[in-house]
Amino acid sequence: MATVKYERPEALLDVPFHYCPGCTHGITHRLIAECLDELLMTGQTIAVASVGCSVMAYDYFACDVVQAPHGRAPAVATGIRRARPDRFVFTYQGDGDLAAIGTAEIIHAATRGENITVFFINNAIYGMTGGQMAPTTLEGQVTQTTPWGRDPAVAGNPIKVCELLATLDGPAFIARVAVDHANQIRQVKATIKKALQCQLERRGFALVELLSTCPTNWKMSPAEAMRWVQEHMRQQYPVGVFVDHLSENRHIFQDRSAGDQPASGQPLPDAADLTAKAAVYTTKE
Numbered sequence: 001m002a003t004v005k006y007e008r009p010e011a012l013l014d015v016p017f018h019y020c021p022g023c024t025h026g027i028t029h030r031l032i033a034e035c036l037d038e039l040l041m042t043g044q045t046i047a048v049a050s051v052g053c054s055v056m057a058y059d060y061f062a063c064d065v066v067q068a069p070h071g072r073a074p075a076v077a078t079g080i081r082r083a084r085p086d087r088f089v090f091t092y093q094g095d096g097d098l099a100a101i102g103t104a105e106i107i108h109a110a111t112r113g114e115n116i117t118v119f120f121i122n123n124a125i126y127g128m129t130g131g132q133m134a135p136t137t138l139e140g141q142v143t144q145t146t147p148w149g150r151d152p153a154v155a156g157n158p159i160k161v162c163e164l165l166a167t168l169d170g171p172a173f174i175a176r177v178a179v180d181h182a183n184q185i186r187q188v189k190a191t192i193k194k195a196l197q198c199q200l201e202r203r204g205f206a207l208v209e210l211l212s213t214c215p216t217n218w219k220m221s222p223a224e225a226m227r228w229v230q231e232h233m234r235q236q237y238p239v240g241v242f243v244d245h246l247s248e249n250r251h252i253f254q255d256r257s258a259g260d261q262p263a264s265g266q267p268l269p270d271a272a273d274l275t276a277k278a279a280v281y282t283t284k285e
C-alpha cells in the first residue's frame with residue numbers, strides 16, 4: 001500500500017511559486033505553512049504581505065492576506081490584530097522593506113510589544129527591483145548600486161536587526177536562523193513555530209530573521225548562493241536566540257486589543273487549549 005510521505009500543507013494553495021530556482025522564499029513559505037497547520041492556526045490567521053519578491057504571498061498562503069505598502073506591514077498588522085483579537089497575524093517582510101523604508105514601523109511595533117509575528121527575510125539585497133544595496137548588504141558586497149562593493153564610509157554599516165530590536169523591552173521572542181542547508185530545516189521550522197506559539201499564548205512581539213538567498217541578483221548558482229550564506233552572511237549575522245520570554249516564562253503581555261473580547265463577539269481562542277491540541281497534532285507526526 002502506498003504511504004504518503006510528502007503532502008502540501010493545507011496553509012499553502014495548490015499553485016506553483018514564481019520564485020527563481022534556488023530562492024529560499026519558497027522554502028520559508030512552506031515551513032511557515034507547516035507550522036500554521038501544526039499549531040491549528042491556519043483558519044484563524046491573517047497574513048500581511050510586504051513589498052518585494054514576496055509581494056504575491058497572497059497567491060500562496062491559504063489564509064486572508066493584506067498587502068501592505070512598502071515598510072508598513074507592522075503598522076497594518078497592528079491594526080488588524082487589535083481590531084480582530086480572535087485572529088492571529090503575521091507579517092512577511094524583506095530586508096529592503098523592513099530595514100530601510102520600514103525601520104520606524106518595526107521598531108515601534110517591537111517596542112510596543114505588539115502581539116504579532118514577523119518573518120524577516122534577509123537576503124542582503126533588494127531582490128525584486130534588480131539587486132540594489134539593502135541596509136543588510138555586507139561590507140564589500142557588490143550590488144547594482146555598490147558596483148565596487150559596499151563601502152561603510154559611504155554607505156554606512158550593515159544593520160543587525162535582531163541585535164537592534166533585542167535592546168528594546170517590548171519583544172518576547174527574537175531569533176535569527178539560516179535557510180542555508182538541508183540540515184538547518186528542522187531548526188528553522190522549530191524557530192518559526194516558537195515565534196507563532198508566542199502569539200498563540202499572547203506573549204507579545206516575536207520576530208524571526210531568516211538568512212536567505214537571492215541567487216539571481218547575487219549572480220550565483222543556487223549551490224553557490226547557499227555556500228555564500230554559510231561563509232559570509234553567517235559571519236556578519238550570527239544565528240541564535242536573542243530574546244526568549246517563552247522559555248523564561250516571564251514578561252507576559254496583555255493583548256492590547258479593545259477589551260479582551262473580539263469585535264465579532266466570538267470568544268477568544270483559548271490559548272492553552274490550542275497549545276494542547278497542537279502538541280497532540282505534533283506528536284502524531
Ligand SMILES: Cc1ncc(C[n+]2csc(CCOP(=O)(O)OP(=O)(O)O)c2C)c(N)n1
Nearest residue numbers: 051052053070094095096097125126127128
Ligand atoms: C514606496 C516605495 N518605494 C520603492 C518601491 C520599489 N520597491 C519595490 S520592491 C523593493 C525592494 C524590495 O526588497 P526586499 O524588501 O529586500 O525584498 P526582496 O525582493 O529582496 O525579497 C523596492 C525598493 C516601492 N514599491 N514603493
Ligand code: SF4
Nearest residue numbers: 019020023053127214
Ligand atoms: S530575485 Fe532573488 S529574492 Fe527574488 S525570487 Fe529571484 S532569487 Fe528570490
Ligand SMILES: [Mg+2]
Nearest residue numbers: 094095125127
Ligand atoms: Mg531583500
